Amino acid sequence: MIMNFWFSAALLILAAIALAVAPLLVKRRKSSGVSAQETNIEEFQEQLKELEAQLERGVVTSSVAAEMRAELEKKLLDDVPEAERKSGRSFDSRSFDSRPGIAMSVALLLLIPLLALPLYWKLGAQTELQVAEALAEPELNADSLLETLENWQQRKPDSPQALYLLGGRYLALGRMSDSEQAYRRFYQLTDSDQGAAQLAQVLYLKNSNQFDREIGQLLHEALTRNEFNTTALGMQGIAAFEQKDYAGAMALWDKALSVETDPVARESLLTGINQAKKMLGEPMPGVRVMVSLSPELQSLPGNTRVMVFARAKEGRMPLAVKPVLVSELPREVVLDDSTAMMMGGNKLSETALLDVVATISLSGDVTNPDYKGEVKSVRLESAEVVELLIRPAG
Structure with a gap:
């Protein structure tokens, strides 16, 4: 470059x-x-x-x-x-x-x-080019990335982009004080919801996962500027959960889940929601599925992967998925929000009618399986076990 x-x-x-x-x-x-x-x-x-x-x-x-x-x-x-x-x-x-x-x-x-x-x-933007090049291959440039970011920030001490990236880098390295300094300056320059939320997060981690008045004020400011700031919603949910306000925590995490697209963040939010439901004693809506192979497929290698998933009726994207191995079949699996896909905003628990599918693809192409079993129009509230028999596709 x-x-x-x-x-x-x-x-x-x-x-x-x-x-x-x-x-x-x-x-x-x-x-x-x-x-x-x-x-x-x-x-x-x-x-x-x-x-x-x-x-x-x-x-x-x-x-x-x-x-x-x-x-x-x-x-x-x-x-x-x-x-x-x-x-x-x-x-x-x-x-x-x-x-x-x-x-x-x-x-x-x-x-x-x-x-x-x-x-x-x-x-000019010579340093910015170096940063872009380093970010494009973070594993190969992990040692030089921090130095490049620091050089950028020294040349342009009031660059919000440099401060934001530097704060994140310091946070990943566990340098909490340096991260706080970078994010605090970023927030002073931008007065943004993301600046308030990121500063609140690093202060929370620096404070041994304890909330204080400044953190609470920063989260309030972030959500005042943007009610869908997922970082602030997630932390507010944690605060509510710690105060045993499980319904409040669920509401905050559900709101964050409706706009969050990062797979890791979605998984964390879903874990928190399911934990809150357990604390409230609420049953988790889901589908019980018994998966088995037809007689002609009994010779398939035991380490062959089987994908069991549920999607909205006539939909395309899976809402929940559970991978199993041929050697484990027949087996009963449960599809619920804890096995939700990490993409999109829909949840299985909010979908009334489902298509339940199991596929085997020897080539690895999940869109063109070699073997398949499917049951359509399954009601979420049904207590019956869905029987899925996998046969040759086509």
Whole structure:
């Protein structure tokens, strides 16, 4: 990426030089190359056109026009040698003095790159390119990423992007004080909900997972700015759970789950919701499924993976999934929110009718299984066990 940048920069500098120098040379040639002869001819042609127009309008007679034309031609022949003597050129010369234009061109040729590179180094995005390159391959650049971020922040101490990334990096390394400092400055600069939420999170971790007044105030400010800030909702849910307000915790985590797309965060939210339901003594809606193989599939290798899942009736995306092995069949599995997929906002517990499916794909292509079992229109509230028999697909 860096090499590509410098190659592109070189092309742009060359283009800038060409755009700056070419007009000087062209202008110089035009200004020096337009001879006295050409100027006098243009004047002669204009005067001749005016004479012809006067003849057509009857302002002058044809005899007078002929005399005036002869006079103009004589004047043209007289003016050319005089102009040539003043300019020091012969009538047919096409040469021109390009020394001033060449001097200016050479000056620009040197000054443009000499000025452009220091200015870019001071004002440009060279460090940002290095950061982007390091972030693109975090495993390969883990050691240099922190140094790159710190260099970026030193060059641009009030860059929100640099502070935010640096705060996250410090947090991942367990440097809580440094992370707090970066996020606090980020929040001061942006006054954003994300700034308040991230600062609250690092303070909570720094404080041995204990809430205090500042953390509570920051979470309040984050949710005031954005009621769907998932970090703040998640932490508010934790606070409610610790105070044994399980219904309140569930409501906060459900709200966060409705907009959260990160798989790890969704899994954490679902775990918290299920734990809160258990504490409330609420049964978790789900589907019990008995999965078995047809006789002709009994010879499949025991380590073959079977995907058992439920999706909304006539839907495409699974709402919950449970992987098992052929060697474990026949087996009963339970599909509920604890086995929910980590993508999308829908939950199995909120879906009335389900299609329950089990597939085996020897090629690994889950969209084109070799063997399949399916039962459609299963009601979530049904207490019956769904029987799934896996047969050859097609």
